[in-house]
Amino acid sequence: MNLNGNYLEGSSSKFSQAFTNLSNLEVLHLEDNLLNSFLTFHDWKSSSKLKVLYLGYNNFSRGIPPSIFTLNSLQALSVAGSYLNGPISYGLCELKNLRDLDLSKNKFEGILPPCFNNLTSLKMVNLRGNQVYIPSLISNLKSLESIALSGNQFDGGLPFTSPLKSLSSQLKFLDMSNCNLNMSTTDLLKFLHNQYDLRYLDMSHNNLHGSFPNWLVENNTRLETLVLRNNSLSGNIQLGLVVTLLNYFDISNNHIQGNLQTDIGVVLSKLRYLNLSKNSIEGTLPTSLANMKYLYYLDLSKNSIEGTLPTSLSNLKELYTLDFSNNRFFGEIPESWFLNLKYLTSLKLSYNSLSGRISPSLFNLPYLLVLRLSNNQFIGNLGRIPSNILIFDISQNQMTGRIPSDIGKSDSLRTLILRNNSFHGPIPLELCNLSSLNFLDLSNNHLSGIIPSCLNLTSLKYLHLQENKFSGSIPKAILQSSNLITLDLKHNNLSGNISKWFGFLRNLRVLLLKGNRLSGSIPLQLCQLKNISLLDLSHNNLSGSIPPCFGNINFGKIVPGEDVFEKNAYEQSGYSIFEYTDLLDITNMANLYVDLEYSEEEEVEFMTKSRSGAYKGDILNFLSGIDLSCNQFTGLIPNDIGALTMIMALNLSNNQFTGSIPRTFSKLKHLESMDLSRNKLTGKIPSELTDINTLSVFNVSYNNLSGEVPYMKAQFSTFDENSYKGNPFLCGPPLQKPCKTITKSTTTVTLARWSASYGMDLISLFASFAASYIMTLAGFVIVLYIxxxxxxxxxxxxxxxxxxxxxxxxxxxxxxxxxxxxxxxxxxxxxxxxxxxxxxxxxxxxxxxxxxxxxxxxxxxxxxxxxxxxxxxxxxxxxxxxxxxxx
Known part of the structure; x- marks a missing residue:
């Protein structure tokens, strides 16, 4: 009986009447429901023939009840993902016929009960995602074939005293990934010394170090899956001359060095998945790679491989994904690739030195979904774009001409990146037909004309049009794109006022309008951007005052669960989507891989700490700042700015602000950069600003400030006279001008500084000393008098x-x-x-x-x-x- 995923809720005792008459029931699936308790003993007593019981992914929390331990015929039990905790019950040892036990994704802890040694029929134990130790007694389990321990944190050592070394059975499946193991390959050899029938071995995401264990492949000739990614393995890969059955091989993100062995394609001729990325492999690609005729996935990215792209790879006719990015390849892309690699779904050649024109044949690949050719030296015009393409990136090349109008036919396109080329002319109106477009970057080109108002695409989240020659006003229609997260229009020739329609962009996090010809005042509707974190209106002709309502904006305050800037999902996870399972249809792997790439890694440029820098990925979830510099703003700086407690960068320089620096700025505890230079500010610099311990850039130069500069403590001890120059009435260190007149208030400040430096209240000390002196003298005079x-x-x-x-x-x-x-x-x-x-x-x-x-x-x-x-x-x-x- 299979009742999986039916949203059954409440206590499972409600099903007791139904089970009463099912005396011959052998298989019961109740996984992925909303049940919150197990059936009682009365419910199970009529199910004595039950062999398979799957109760995983419900909301059980009181442990496994003893009633289940009476099911003597039970052969398979799963309570995975059911919020169970505490030690594993000894009652499981009563299930003498148990073969498969799945306790994964719970919070079990402690040692596996020694009585498990009596479960001689046990073949599979899945303890993933717990905190369990295994005793050496399991060495007597002669039928044991599979052990899964991934996600258990073992504090650097093995969770048992080498039971596998004396294990009487031969394991076929061993998963110890992400277990915080810190061991050398020499220790690994001792650990797996007697194992020669492994089919699956995953020890990824640990700290294995030493030379790559070539012996592991030689000893286990039936090994099909070997996953050692994200460790610290080094040395060369030398797999010998024996043709292996390996079809999944992943040693990415290690320190593998040297050249690939010349016959690697012969030794691994059965391979379907090969990932050697993020290593230090050198030399050229061996021609024997062409012998891997079953290969679906090939990733050699982020190495130091050089030479031209081999034409022989066109023999890999089953290839779905090819990633050679971040290497030293040069020359042109072989034309034969486009003729033979008909199933190619993802092609990544970014960050190389490839040149020439992009062949039109490339766009004839019928299944091509992802094309990344950025940071190369391709030239020429852009031809038509495949209609089925999802991700198209040719940024940082030398492409010229106009953006083709038939781009509108690629109605599946989700990411279009053409930045840093030499495209000219207007944005084609056909671009507005891309209803699925999520990420559009046309920045750093020579595009001109007005921004089409039809770009109000409901799916658009990231829009980059900066560093072009666009003119006219910002279309109001774009400001109705409610899902927009980033709007970057800086360094164009845009004019007019900042529209009140900006208030409709409720999800906007980044607004960059720097370096245009915008005029007028800041509309109050801008304060409705509650999620804004980066605002740059600098280098325009804006005037008026800063709206006090700015203090109500959540600059930098991240709401849990609303992180919108991510690393590329594939890069971030560290896991390949090709996880081992007998039920996985490998023909769907490429599509699954593409799905992970829909989250593009966002990148924006923002001025912080007196320099402009590019910030990308998930760091944008934490970066926050306001830049209103180089405008004509007047009036007082609102005290409400002090309410932006999470802001990290504040630049109000080169304006005409008057009045004093608000003391409320001392509440900006996360501020790293404050620039108030070249205004008309007066009064003293608030001494409370020295409480901002994160401040690394402070500039109030060229104002009309007076009095003594804040005491040089904490971060303020790092600021030199350049932070204060151009204020003729300022005095005190680090300025050369000393403070000559000591007023009452100055003395009070000085005493306060001494108190902070020496950890005592000197004012109280001096007062008590004077009082004691007067009393002693008065007593002495009185004695002499009487x-x-x-x-x-x-x-x-x-x-x-x-x-x-x-x-x-x-x-x-x-x-x-x-x-x-x-x-x-x-x-x-x-x-x-x-x-x-x-x-x-x-x-x-x-x-x-x-x-x-x-x-x-x-x-x-x-x-x-x-x-x-x-x-x-x-x-x-x-x-x-x-x-x-x-x-």
Whole structure:
């Protein structure tokens, strides 16, 4: 009974009544449904004859129930892709007649139960996509033929202790791809030492290193599929002289060197698939390749093979796909290829040095779907294009003439790339008939005239018309192409305003209008481009202000699941679509391969970090930027720009912006390039900008900025004076002009810098120090004031120190003090009372300070006696201002 893929949902117990009467049921398929639980024991007890049970790709999550382990007649069990986890149940060991067990694409972990050694009838075990280790006990499974472990991460080592070395059976199928193995080919030899009947071996996407294991092919003469791609194998390929049965051979993306052996076509004469791409193979192609008469697929791309293209390859009449791109071939494409390779579906010869004219016979190939001849030296006019072609790429050549009008007959065309040639004339209107066109690139030619308004193709996603001579306005009809992702019209002669119709391009991610003659202001409708990530309006005549609503655009904010820029799907996966299976019809392989190529690798050019660069592939999902430079924009820079937190490049240079730099720019935490040069900005550069740790280019030169430049910390320590030149009122490092006046605000900024540098709050430190000093001094003065004893000792100590260390200086001080006191008293009292008042004042001072003026007071007695006799004034002066020896 086969109920696969019928969207059956809910609990599988709903089918119990139906199974009750199916006592003779032997095969049951319930795969690819929406079931969420297993049948109970009661449901299974009437199915004792059941031999095949497929329950995979449902939503089971509670483990395999014990009821299934009672099906003693069961020979094949699959629960693949059913969200099961935890250890593998020991109950499986009860299924003594089990031959095929598929537990793949779950989350099982731990060690395979040792009791599996008792399943002597087991032939196939599929544990792909789990995290399971295999014990050496499986060496007793004499019937075991197939082991699949791909996707299990084994942390560099083998998942078992060499059970295959002592395995009593001969494996026919072994898949250990993508298992994170790190082993040499010497270890591989020990591992597969006793295996000589392998038919399928896949150890791709690991880290196998050492010389290519030629012995592997020699020992296993029945080997049909050998997949070792994406490892680190080196050396030459020398397969001996024995003709093998190998029909699928893939060692791409390794380090294979040297020339191909001359008789490789004889040794591998049964081959149907050969992929030696992404290695370091040199020399010329051996003529023996012509003996591979069954070959469907031949890929030698990305090597260093040279010479002319051999005409003998025209004998490969079954060939569907031929890829010799990224090598050193030269000369013309042999005409015999187009006469004999009638089944050729994909031909790739890009990135060589091929020359001459493209033969019209090439376009007579009836099944040709993919043609890539880019980056060569082909010349001449472009003839008609095959009506059944899907991908046509002749970019980077020397083609001339007009684009043929009958191109409109290729109604299956999905990708058309003619860039970097010398085509001239207008775009033919017949191009608008390509209803399936997804990718159109006519850039870097000499095309002229107006852009046809009929190019509003609903399927069009990527449109590149840059670097031509198109004139007129941007057609409104194109702006109704709702699926458009990239619109690149830069460096043409387009004029007029930016239409409000741009707001209808809701899926637009890249808009490049640089280097035209567009005028007017930015329409508010541009803010409706919620998915835009790259916007370049530079080098036009635009004016007005930046709409504040720019802050509402999701520049660089990727919505999960909406990555629209990819590497070519075939290149990105690392896997060939020719996966091994007995049920695969190899005649459909070429069509399947072409399907993977529909996702073209997008490439755009954008100015970041003060230089223009080409960005391609999935990096465009993460790149974001705005370039409005070299226009006539005025007004303030909106603070709302600071809301574009994921933006990486911002260029507003060469405009007439005024006001200050918004402090909100400090929120642009992913910004790598900021250019605000050649405007009329004033005020200080916000110090908060130093918090942008990703900034590598900063330019505010030729403005009217003032004050001190931001402190040279983090990224700002890498910017030199060129970032600030042309601002005469800026000062401080790295400029040569120092900041002379230190204002309160400047001091505060300086202290803040010190705090950041030394990890402490210096303002608080200075405040606490001053407070402590004042309190200590005040306490000392208070003690001296209220305690005469200590006051007397303190001043005696000071006077003694001064007299001892500086006797002349101390005496001079006393003379100066007494002169000042005498002068003050003599101006306020009669002459008869001067001496008395003077002695009284000094007595009060002495009483207060407890200072020992005894020697001087003895002289004051004489002074008081003489003070009342005016005639004795000279004696008083001599006494006061004469020698005073303090004792």
């Amino acid at each position: 305690n005469p004893y200590w006051r007397h000792i303190w001043f005696n100590f000071i006077d003694t120190c001064l007299s001892f260390m500086f006797p002349f200086w101390s005496e001079a001080i006393y003379k100066r003090i007494h002169r000042w006191l005498w002068k003050m008293i003599s101006t306020r009292h009669p002459q008869s009372l001067v001496g008395k008042q003077y002695m009284l004042l000094l007595s009060r001072i002495s009483n207060f300070w407890r200072w020992d003026f005894l020697g001087f007071l003895n002289k004051l007695e004489k002074l008081s006696n003489l003070a009342s006799i005016p005639s004795q004034r000279e004696s008083i002066n001599a006494l006061v201002f004469g020698d005073m020896h303090y004792k």
